[in-house]
Amino acid sequence: MPKVTFVQFSGSSRTIDVPTGWTLMEAAVQNGVDGITAECGGGCACATCHVLVPAEWADKVPAIRPSENDLLECTAVPRTPQSRLSCQIQVSDALDGLTVNLPERQS
Numbered sequence: 581m582p583k584v585t586f587v588q589f590s591g592s593s594r595t596i597d598v599p600t601g602w603t604l605m606e607a608a609v610q611n612g613v614d615g616i617t618a619e620c621g622g623g624c625a626c627a628t629c630h631v632l633v634p635a636e637w638a639d640k641v642p643a644i645r646p647s648e649n650d651l652l653e654c655t656a657v658p659r660t661p662q663s664r665l666s667c668q669i670q671v672s673d674a675l676d677g678l679t680v681n682l683p684e685r686q687s
């Protein structure tokens with residue numbers, strides 16, 4: 581099962597075993613990771629599941645679709661080149677070892 585690490589803005593972190601097919605958002609919420617609000621439940625409609633994916637993982641995560649790209653303009657903390665919505669990233673074995681950083685806030 582792929583392991584994914586969530587790093588809080590404070591620097592603390594949690595590593596979670598994520599079933600393949602789950603999204604990063606689902607993994608965070610189901611495991612009580614702070615900092616992922618996910619108000620819309622994964623519908624790509626709230627931008628409160630914002631995470632930062634390190635550049636070295638950019639080619640391994642699923643590509644950004646237009647709806648995610650548009651919504652990334654609505655994040656509470658300004659978008660960066662590493663910004664993604666965690667509900668749009670489905671975990672596969674290729675993401676084993678992924679570390680994502682959480683922004684300072686989601687709202």
Ligand code: FES
Pocket residue numbers: 605617618619620621622623624625626627628629665666667668
């Ligand atoms: S959970 Fe709402 S956009 Fe991701």
